[in-house]
Amino acid sequence: MKLSSETMILWLIVLSAIAILNFVLFLVSSAQKSKMRRQFKRWQGIHQTADLEAVYAQTIDKVREAEESLANVAANVRAMETALRTKIGTPSIKRYNAFSDTGSDLSFSIALLDDTQTGVVLSSIYGREESRTYGKPVVEGQSTYPLTSEESEVVSLSKHKVPKQLV
Known part of the structure; x- marks a missing residue:
């Protein structure tokens, strides 16, 4: 069987096209291989064995640890908020x-109350011959002892100084 020169040229063109196509495919696969190697090295940076299941398990463990830590912080914040409510707020004086026979405002009343308006009112009455100090317990803004107008005023002022609840 003898091939004509035209058939040989046609075969040569087809084989050349196949060779060029193979070369292009080789370049594309080399580029993809290089990209995959970079990704693999990145994964190895996360975990030396590059075992995705191990990386996933470690990530889940870290998330659980973070959730537990966050729950502890939230519990501590709630405990501190509760404790803060029972601490004396800004005093009112x-x-x-x-x-009328004394020269200046030397007497005073001071309210030392927490967020629930519970605490004490201290009053110091200054006179020329003597001074006296009184303490009266206050529970929820009320005292079992009669409050003077000045003591009632500082209790009332203390109510307006109560900080707003933390959200």
């Missing part, structure tokens, strides 16, 4: 002149 009123200075006044208890007696």
Whole structure:
């Protein structure tokens, strides 16, 4: 069987096209292989064995640890908020002149109350001959002892100084 020169040229063109196509495919596969090697090295940076299941398991463990830590922090914040409500807030004070024969506002009443308006009112009455100090317990803004107008005023002022609840 004898092939004509035209058939040989046609075969040569077809084989050349196949060779060029193979070369292009070789370049594309080399580029993909290089890309995959870079990705593999990145994964090895996360975990030396590059075992995706191990990386996933470690990630889940770290998330659980973070959730537990966050729950502990939230519990501590709630405990601190509860404790803070029972601490004395900003004191309220009123200075006044208890007696008309004294020269200035040397008497005072001070309210030391927490967020629930529970605590104590201290009053110091200054006179020329003597001074007296009184303490009266206060529970939820009320005292079992009669409050003077100045003491009632500092309790009332203390109510307005109560900080807003933390959200």
